[in-house]
Amino acid sequence: xxxxxxxxxxxxxxxxxxxxxxxxxxxxxxxxxxxxxxxxxxxxxxxxxxxxxxxxxxxxxxxxxxxxxxxxxxxxxxxxxxxxxxxxxxxxxxxxxxxxxxxxxxxxxxxxxxxxxxxxxxxxxxxxxxxxxxxxxxxxxxxxxxxxxxxxxxxxxxxxxxxxxxxxxxxxxxxxxxxxxxxxxxxxxxxxxxxxxxxxxxxxxxxxxxxxxxxxxxxxxxxxxxxxxxxxxxxxxxxxxxxxxxxxxxxxxxxxxxxxxxxxxxxxxxxxxxxxxxxxxxxxxxxxxxxxxxxxxxxxxxxxxxxxxxxxxxxxxxxxxxxxxxxxxxxxxxxxxxxxxxxxxxxxxxxxxxxxxxxxxxxxxxxxxxxxxxxxxxxxxxxxxxxxx
Amino acid sequence: xxxxxxxxxxxxxxxxxxxxxxxxxxxxxxxxxxxxxxxxxxxxxxxxxxxxxxxxxxxxxxxx
Numbered sequence: 157x158x159x160x161x162x163x164x165x166x167x168x169x170x171x172x173x174x175x176x177x178x179x180x181x182x183x184x185x186x187x188x189x190x191x192x193x194x195x196x197x198x199x200x201x202x203x204x205x206x207x208x209x210x211x212x213x214x215x216x217x218x219x220x221x222x223x224x225x226x227x228x229x230x231x232x233x234x235x236x237x238x239x240x241x242x243x244x245x246x247x248x249x250x251x252x253x254x255x256x257x258x259x260x261x262x263x264x265x266x267x268x269x270x271x272x273x274x275x276x277x278x279x280x281x282x283x284x285x286x287x288x289x290x291x292x293x294x295x296x297x298x299x300x301x302x303x304x305x306x307x308x309x310x311x312x313x314x315x316x317x318x319x320x321x322x323x324x325x326x327x328x329x330x331x332x333x334x335x336x337x338x339x340x341x342x343x344x345x346x347x348x349x350x351x352x353x354x355x356x357x358x359x360x361x362x363x364x365x366x367x368x369x370x371x372x373x374x375x376x377x378x379x380x381x382x383x384x385x386x387x388x389x390x391x392x393x394x395x396x397x398x399x400x401x402x403x404x405x406x407x408x409x410x411x412x413x414x415x416x417x418x419x420x421x422x423x424x425x426x427x428x429x430x431x432x433x434x435x436x437x438x439x440x441x442x443x444x445x446x447x448x449x450x451x452x453x454x455x456x457x458x459x460x461x462x463x464x465x466x467x468x469x470x471x472x473x474x475x476x477x478x479x480x481x482x483x484x485x486x487x488x489x490x491x492x493x494x495x496x497x498x499x500x501x502x503x504x505x506x507x508x509x510x511x512x513x514x515x516x517x518x519x520x521x522x523x524x525x526x527x528x529x530x531x532x533x534x535x536x537x538x539x540x541x542x543x544x545x
Numbered sequence: 546x547x548x549x550x551x552x553x554x555x556x557x558x559x560x561x562x563x564x565x566x567x568x569x570x571x572x573x574x575x576x577x578x579x580x581x582x583x584x585x586x587x588x589x590x591x592x593x594x595x596x597x598x599x600x601x602x603x604x605x606x607x608x609x
Contacts, residue, residue, distance in 0.1 A: 168546070197582050212601075213601075213603065244602060257557050257558070258575070261557070261558030261575065261576030261577070262558075262574060262575050262576045263559075264558070264576065265558065265560060265572045265576045266560045266563045267572070276566075279607050287558065482565065482595070482599060483598065483599060489601045490602070491557050491601070491602060493557070493601035495559075497559070498560060
């Protein structure tokens, strides 16, 4: 392959549709597509559904950033390793990964997540109360979409109600575009310190929350638990917020689907907010879709590519909840598939019920073409969503 | 009618099977898969086949 075959890594750009139209072209090409990172290093892009699933299940392909060749697209795109942050288990391969997953899955079973519905409803209701108390318009991202998952995670972790405003304020700094690096580092430090204090309190006075149960379970050390708590927070906050906001925009365009349960799965597929999240590296030579990938070469399975693969989803660029959208890889695939996926589904469902029932005149307050989409981040979403009701 | 077996050693508790085929699969208190019906037929069999395809850990086998 010559350098002229290289494509840029970030293909999103203002004004262009998402997923980038290039993905359709990549799916048609034999083998994989080689992309150049800003650093000059190259990675393999995977865009077909079948091959994205193979990459995410192949034991010769690793999630561990300490391996030579692991993609490092930029300071903000790229995972810390479990060596840097104990408990950062998304960066571990089996069998090291298994202990963390095993410790956490009892807290995320279908039954357990269903039991959280009343708590999530209360959070959504209160967030709408606070938003509407300010007037008849708001930025939905700031005043609702970011608040709901932050409050849900703090409730899950067992953050006392009096501390939830602090927790929400700090988590927002982490995901707001206008925050400086210094502000982000500071907020992250405050949160970590807070979580460590919470762990020490819960070890003396356990409650009915995730941190207490994991402490009692004894599978993880308190130090690992603090990394796990930070990871759950980071993994479950902006992702969920982006899904909620984009979903509101899409449902307001096609109001016939409001209240239809099938809309949630199709929204997840259609928006595929975590397109660039699953970074991988080959730890042995491996053939993917007819392409030889050498040991030490980086691989980026693009979930938006897979979720818009016409071989699996007919008319992929249409939002059509009447299709069967199950089988999408919006939450990834393989052993790292999103642990909180059923919680995200619950949060989206409760958020839309709350918003559209309580604010039947909800509308976007600016022309669609003025919406500020996240073209520059790891996650696709909206920087702001001006609404009125 | 099809025979269903699961590899609990592979299961990662994503619960895709419970959502896709609630008559065939459940989760135990630890979150791991439990087979409720190991020889489903009709709609339950079709749902179990869907669940096999959805399982991110490829822990479900359907034997004809």
